[in-house]
Amino acid sequence: MDIITHHPDVYLGSIQPYEGGRPSAIAKRLVEGAVNLTPLGLEGDAQAEKSYHGGPDRALCHYPREHYTHWQQQFPAQAEQFFAPAFGENISTLGMTEHSVFMGDIFRWGGALIQVTQPRSPCFKLNYHFAIDDISLLMQQTGRCGWLYRVISTGEVSGDRPLELVTRNSDISVAEAISIAWHMPFDEEQYRRLLAVTGLSASWSKTMLTRISSGKTEDFNRRLLGR
Template sequence: MKVISLNIGTKKTIQWKNKTVETGIFKYPVKTPIFLNTENVKNDTIVDKNNHGGINKAVYIYGENHYHYFKNLYPNLDWKHGIFGENITLKHLNETQIHIGEIYQLGEAQIQVTQPRLPCYKLGIRFNNQSIIKHFWNSTKSGVYFKVIKRGSVNIGDKLVLLHSAQENLTIAETYTLKKPK
């Protein structure tokens, strides 16, 4: 699993359902390395700190291999890496093979799997279509949140290397399925 895009966002204010909403979901590729801190990615904007960032959601990683599925559903979007609000886009990510608690090396950083991403209305804002929430829930293409155990820089081309397996724990896909609304 190799890093193909590093994505950073700034606060954006939009109108949604007659309300002013601030969000950091509009992330776009950057050419420079990013630095993973213990509670966030340096220079990335997190507006909703109750649901994003912090110790257990410091960095969000998504698989480019999932893009094709959603491009078929939403072909008219401007498809750039970061569209799912991810900080890092990997060449390949398989949520059915990544277990809660596993530890990985990524560039200079060491990161630990904590949970899947649960979609909210802001993903619908990013896609300009709230149907994405249902499509996202009906897949196991959730991406992965990580805590940062050892801070450090990540570059395009760095590989996600397993340091400590936790196969005794649920996978991200299994955890995601358990959290799915009924």
């Protein structure tokens, strides 16, 4: 079952001010050599809005490099913006996508173990970052979102060390989770399937439980468009 992917490119960043927007650490730089992976992510990496980014369930962001061709074709005038790590990812690979990575997957990466906790939930800051007013919405609609990890055990990691699949814990791909959460009509049975995933993030668990108890889906516009 071990899947050895291409070696990842690794990125980290600090919080920067953005004119007309809120401060963000989305601008990352490539890390050469070993870096320490802590329970909250790569040493030296930062997140600006802790309620939406970062924390133990969202310690690392992984974005498939394959998607950049799509965005370059969609927005030819801004094509030069679309290369890793434009979406603020810590990990960039070829060969891993939302269709081949599953919720709860545990990977060995160097001396560490990391687990897929949720798809990345696109937010309105991406619209400022790219100066494209609906790119967060397009990410969600197309399912080109990437995903997030928690750190199960800390250790030294680097771009020289491959991600190896150790355990597959669910039959729900990241792509299917995106579809259940954002593309399908209200479906309590599917929300309960997601809730049963080992390692699902606390925020996604809360969202699914809130839907089940309220009988409706939340409004996405606050997150996607900032209103």
